[in-house]
Amino acid sequence: MKISESWLSWLIMLLIVLAFSSVAKVYLSAQSELAVGDHFLNQSKPTRAVDHYIRAIKWHLPGLGTADEAANRIWSIAEQYEKRNFSEEALEIYRTLRGGFYSTRSFFTPGKDWISRCNEKIATLMAKAPATSPAIAKKPFEQRRAENLNRLERDRSPNVAWSIVSEAGFIGWVGCLVGLIIQGFNAKGQFRRRPAVLWSLAFVLFFAVWGFGLLGV
Structure with missing residues (x-):
């Protein structure tokens, strides 16, 4: 199994444990x-x-x-x-x-x-x-x-559309942060510039979407 696949498996297991723990x-x-x-x-x-x-x-x-x-x-x-x-x-x-x-x-x-x-x-x-x-x-x-x-x-309920935008933005920036951690470094722990920049830009975008969504709610 490749190291990236191993990371993904551990991440999925961690998310499942966190979900059950939260419930x-x-x-x-x-x-x-x-x-x-x-x-x-x-x-x-x-x-x-x-x-x-x-x-x-x-x-x-x-x-x-x-x-x-x-x-x-x-x-x-x-x-x-x-x-x-x-x-x-x-x-x-x-x-x-x-x-x-x-x-x-x-x-x-x-x-x-x-x-x-x-x-x-x-x-x-x-x-x-x-x-x-x-x-x-x-x-x-x-x-x-x-x-x-x-x-x-x-x-007087919150605006549904903006609530969905906010939720999507939150999930997006969390996902980008995980992507940056997994793909921003190679198997030797060395920094990979191109994927790191792409994930960072995506993180900023989704973080901004999350913020605008909260303002709209």
């Missing part, structure tokens, strides 16, 4: 936060429990299911506050749950069903709250609720 890290961290949240909930400390459940949501990876588990627990806590007529506390928790999912979005938004349910609750509780001005006080409950819901449902 394991996310899953174990989310499970740990769920466990800590359950601990505080059993001690009748719902506020601290919610903090850790939100952290579990932020350790998000599609298909793991831990975000839904955490959201279910948070939702139950908020509903308990509602039943006890602690509307302000319930409203704050629904907002926190909604924000937890929004904090994990990139070119797609996870937990859309949860966000929609939170929007309904938030709009209702805000409409029931004492009016903050005479103009708002004159409006009927249903109108206030509809206006609140309309504001909450406005799409």
